[in-house]
Amino acid sequence: MTPALICLDWGTTALRAFLQAADGHVLDTRASAQGIMALDGAAFPDVLRAVAGGWVQAHGPLPVLLSGMVGSRQGWVEARYVPCPARLADLGAGLVEVPDPPHGFGPVAIAPGVLMDDDARPDVIRGEEVEVFGALALLERSDGLFVLPGTHSKWVHVADGAITHFSTYLTGELFAALKGHTILGRMMTAEAPSPEGFRRGVEAACTLKGPGALLARLFTVRAMGLTGRLAEADSADFLSGLLIGAELLDATRGHVPFTLVANPALTLRYEDAARLLALPHHRAPAGCGPAGQLAVARAAGFI
Amino acid sequence: MTPALICLDWGTTALRAFLQAADGHVLDTRASAQGIMALDGAAFPDVLRAVAGGWVQAHGPLPVLLSGMVGSRQGWVEARYVPCPARLADLGAGLVEVPDPPHGFGPVAIAPGVLMDDDARPDVIRGEEVEVFGALALLERSDGLFVLPGTHSKWVHVADGAITHFSTYLTGELFAALKGHTILGRMMTAEAPSPEGFRRGVEAACTLKGPGALLARLFTVRAMGLTGRLAEADSADFLSGLLIGAELLDATRGHVPFTLVANPALTLRYEDAARLLALPHHRAPAGCGPAGQLAVARAAGFI
Numbered sequence: 001m002t003p004a005l006i007c008l009d010w011g012t013t014a015l016r017a018f019l020q021a022a023d024g025h026v027l028d029t030r031a032s033a034q035g036i037m038a039l040d041g042a043a044f045p046d047v048l049r050a051v052a053g054g055w056v057q058a059h060g061p062l063p064v065l066l067s068g069m070v071g072s073r074q075g076w077v078e079a080r081y082v083p084c085p086a087r088l089a090d091l092g093a094g095l096v097e098v099p100d101p102p103h104g105f106g107p108v109a110i111a112p113g114v115l116m117d118d119d120a121r122p123d124v125i126r127g128e129e130v131e132v133f134g135a136l137a138l139l140e141r142s143d144g145l146f147v148l149p150g151t152h153s154k155w156v157h158v159a160d161g162a163i164t165h166f167s168t169y170l171t172g173e174l175f176a177a178l179k180g181h182t183i184l185g186r187m188m189t190a191e192a193p194s195p196e197g198f199r200r201g202v203e204a205a206c207t208l209k210g211p212g213a214l215l216a217r218l219f220t221v222r223a224m225g226l227t228g229r230l231a232e233a234d235s236a237d238f239l240s241g242l243l244i245g246a247e248l249l250d251a252t253r254g255h256v257p258f259t260l261v262a263n264p265a266l267t268l269r270y271e272d273a274a275r276l277l278a279l280p281h282h283r284a285p286a287g288c289g290p291a292g293q294l295a296v297a298r299a300a301g302f303i
Numbered sequence: 304m305t306p307a308l309i310c311l312d313w314g315t316t317a318l319r320a321f322l323q324a325a326d327g328h329v330l331d332t333r334a335s336a337q338g339i340m341a342l343d344g345a346a347f348p349d350v351l352r353a354v355a356g357g358w359v360q361a362h363g364p365l366p367v368l369l370s371g372m373v374g375s376r377q378g379w380v381e382a383r384y385v386p387c388p389a390r391l392a393d394l395g396a397g398l399v400e401v402p403d404p405p406h407g408f409g410p411v412a413i414a415p416g417v418l419m420d421d422d423a424r425p426d427v428i429r430g431e432e433v434e435v436f437g438a439l440a441l442l443e444r445s446d447g448l449f450v451l452p453g454t455h456s457k458w459v460h461v462a463d464g465a466i467t468h469f470s471t472y473l474t475g476e477l478f479a480a481l482k483g484h485t486i487l488g489r490m491m492t493a494e495a496p497s498p499e500g501f502r503r504g505v506e507a508a509c510t511l512k513g514p515g516a517l518l519a520r521l522f523t524v525r526a527m528g529l530t531g532r533l534a535e536a537d538s539a540d541f542l543s544g545l546l547i548g549a550e551l552l553d554a555t556r557g558h559v560p561f562t563l564v565a566n567p568a569l570t571l572r573y574e575d576a577a578r579l580l581a582l583p584h585h586r587a588p589a590g591c592g593p594a595g596q597l598a599v600a601r602a603a604g605f606i
Contacts, residue, residue, distance in 0.1 A: 115530070120510065121519075122526040152486075152522060168522040169515075170485065177480040182473065183455075207423065208514030212472075212553025215517075215546065216424075219455060219471040223425040227418070243518065250515025 001025050003059045005303050006052050006105075007293035010070035011127060012037045017051045018290040019062075022303070026290050028055065036069050036076075044076040045102040056104045063106040065297045068127030071096070071110040081115035081124060085162035088133050092299030111296050114163055123168050128154040128261075132163065134292025135261050135284040145258040146284070147251065149266035151176075155251040155258075169247045172266075175240055184218065187225045188236040197234030198269070201241020202276045205249060214246060244273045252279055259284050304328050306362045308606050309355050309408075310596035313373035314430060315340045320354045321593040322365075325606070329593050331358065339372050339379075347379040348405040359407045366409040368600045371430030374399070374413040384418035384427060388465035391436050395602030414599050417466055426471050431457040431564075435466065437595025438564050438587040448561040449587070450554065452569035454479075458554040458561075472550045475569070478543055487521065490528045491539040500537030501572070504544020505579045508552060517549060547576045555582050562587050 004022035008015055013035040019028040034040065034047045042050075048064065056062055071079035079096040094112030101108040113126030128148040135146060142161040148154045151172040157165040179185040208217060221239055224230035230238055248270070252258055257280035260267050267283060274281040297303045307325035311318055316338040322331040337343065337350045345353075351367065359365055374382035382399040397415030404411040416429030431451040438449060445464040451457045454475040460468040482488040511520060524542055527533035533541055551573070555561055560583035563570050570586060577584040600606045 116526075117530065119532065120507075121523045122530045122532060123523060124526050124529055167519045168526070169518045170487075170521040171518050173485045174481070174518065174521070177484040178477070181480040181484045182476045184473075204423075205514070210514060210553050211508070211511030211516050212549035212551075213514050215472045215474050215477065215550050216470045216553065218473040218477070220424045220426060223419075223427050223471070226427055227420065227425045229422065229425060246515035247518050248515075250513050250519065 001027060003027055003055065003062055005294060005297055006055055006062050006064045007290050007297075008048070008051070008064065008066045008070070009068050009127060009130070009289050009293070010066050010075075011035050011068045014038075015047075015051065015068075016289065018293070019052075019055050020290055020294055024291055024294055026287065036072070036074060044070070048105070048108070049102050053104070061104060061106040063297070063303055064101070064108040065111065065293050065302060066108065067111040067130045067293055067296070071112060072126060075110070077110055079110040079112040081113045081126075084114060084116045084166070085164045086114045086129065087162045088295055088299040091129070091133070091296050092301070095296070095300045095302060107302070109300070109302055111293070114166070116166060123166055125154055125156070125166055125168070129156065129163055130292035130296055131261050131288045132156045132158065132292065133295050134288035134290070135259060136161070137291050137295050138285050138288060139259070145252070145256055146261050147258055147270065148261045149263050149270050153247060167251065169251065171243045171247045175243055178218065178239060179236060184221050184235075184239060187222070187232045188239070190233040190236060192233065194234040194237040195272070197230070197237035198241040198272065199276060200230075200234070201238035202245035202273050204238070204242050205245025206277065208246060217242065240269065241273065244269060245277065248273050248277055248279060255279070257281060261288050304330060306330055306358065306365055308597060308600055309358055309365050309367045310593050310600075311351070311354070311367065311369045311373070312371050312430060312433070312592050312596070313369050313378075314338050314371045317341075318350075318354065318371075319592065321596070322355075322358050323593055323597055327594055327597050329590065339375070339377060347373070351408070351411070352405050356407065364407060364409040366600070366606055367404070367411040368414065368596050368605060369411065370414040370433045370596055370599070374415060375429060378413070380413055382413040382415040384416045384429075387417060387419045387469070388467045389417045389432065390465045391598055391602040394432065394436070394599050395604070398599070398603045398605060410605070412603070412605055414596070417469070419469060426469055428457055428459070428469055428471070432459065432466055433595035433599055434564050434591045435459045435461065435595065436598050437591035437593070438562060439464070440594050440598050441588050441591060442562070448555070448559055449564050450561055450573065451564045452566050452573050456550060470554065472554065474546050474550045478546055481521065481542060482539060487524050487538075487542060490525070490535045491542070493536040493539060495536065497537040497540040498575070500533070500540035501544040501575060502579060503533075503537070504541035505548035505576050507541070507545050508548025509580070511549060520545065543572070544576065547572060548580060551576050551580055551582060558582070560584060564591050
């Protein structure tokens with residue numbers, strides 16, 4: 001099959017690269033830890049050459065599409081956010097070309113992020129929106145609620161082919177901060193996962209009442225330990241279940257079906273929580289990232 | 304006036320000592336940074352001698368009452384928790400004497416903490432309960448809702464002279480962990496306080512809906528910064544207002560009057576938030592700590 005496009009999902013801490021045929025077949029992949037905050041002094045063009053130089057040597061000057069934090073103010077070239085509601089065509093129209101692409105490469109373009117320009121609750125997304133359009137393409141759908149678990153979980157609402165609304169949950173980063181830098185972490189020395197602790201945490205999330213309840217429930221994790229009600233070995237996963245459970249209940253309002261996209265390790269955790277909460281859900285097929293990048297490149301007339 | 308009792312409120316990071324007359328007059332005070340986790344190798348008797356040795360040299364072998372984390376498993380001698388509902392007499396009955404008090408001192412006793420032995424939401428308190436009994440004595444009351452702001456805020460319900468229920472909010476420690484160890488802290492470089500940021504944060508707390516909403520609202524602090532809606536100089540106090548507002552609304556259910564006890568710096572912050580939320584509240588007089596310790600010593604027949 002003939003390669004037609006090189007795609008990079010270039011985030012803060014890592015990047016993944018795909019060599020794609022025009023019909024969406026992924027012919028080759030690469031991964032690197034050189035996220036935009038981990039370049040170790042290398043310039044963006046050097047990293048692109050190191051990761052994908054072999055592909056253009058073998059196949060000629062292919063076009064390159066980049067998505068993710070590489071388009072932020074701290075990235076290679078800034079690709080400004082497009083506003084909600086955002087369709088595939090809006091992302092395509094927001095593509096920004098990199099001046100002077102590295103020798104041997106075709107044109108290099110960066111996809112924009114999406115901005116929810118809401119005075120009371122603004123939000124931003126950069127990279128995950130491309131995966132959502134990939135999920136829509138692979139599932140042949142034009143609406144739904146999609147979650148991309150991560151350090152910052154993104155919940156994305158799609159209606160009639162447009163991203164209408166999204167919400168970022170700080171769950172993963174909050175878990176790490178609580179475990180690493182508060183009194184709760186003192187009991188969390190266990191390495192092994194605890195499905196039982198996770199289950200109890202998710203159940204505890206169901207009993208929360210009101211917006212501030214979590215602030216008090218967090219301390220009871222310690223009090224449960226002090227009173228012998230929670231084993232040290234279960235405590236980290238209890239906290240994880242409590243936070244993920246609270247996130248799922250909030251984002252789905254307790255009933256809206258949702259689709260899980262990407263992130264294999266966290267996806268299992270979110271699936272477990274959804275099952276325990278009896279929330280309707282399913283998992284998007286693998287490959288939403290490159291599928292979305294191909295769709296954006298097409299919408300932009302980039303290939 | 305004749306000194307009758309030496310009291311120490313001996314916490315994790317600091318201690319305060321009081322020389323009291325039998326009628327409650329505080330004749331002298333001392334403070335030290337040698338909390339039980341900051342002894343720097345010193346033994347508990349050495350610290351007591353350094354802080355209060357001058358008092359017994361001048362006035363003879365006075366009895367000493369200790370409260371706070373000094374009675375925990377990590378303290379001098381463990382004084383086990385008494386269960387809720389807990390009256391002054393229960394605290395008195397739970398007093399534990401230190402074997403071999405340092406030379407020149409009278410008997411040294413440690414007050415117990417209080418345990419809420421609830422399977423679903425256990426909680427513990429150690430030190431603040433003594434201040435609550437001091438507030439009741441000074442205010443000549445036997446019921447009410449009391450808050451002791453701190454790294455861990457304690458909300459204590461008192462009915463008919465007994466602590467019936469209490470709840471610990473991790474608010475202060477969560478704020479520090481979010482500011483110091485998540486992406487939110489990157490914009491929080493300002494040193495000066497921002498009443499405007501605090502006000503906006505408290506108002507944002509009012510708009511939260513449901514137990515998991517806070518997890519999403521936290522990220523919008525960053526998005527507000529990225530979109531120019533929140534100045535860096537206002538961001539730390541916005542977060543503080545958001546968390547304290549959520550705590551106040553949860554603990555008071557939005558209407559129950561409460562009394563603020565101790566902690567001058569945080570008390571102002573909690574008063575500001577309560578005013579913004581139109582929550583009925585007042586401030587307990589100074590000196591609740593030693594007043595409570597005297598009351599416990601009397602209830603125990605210790606003096």
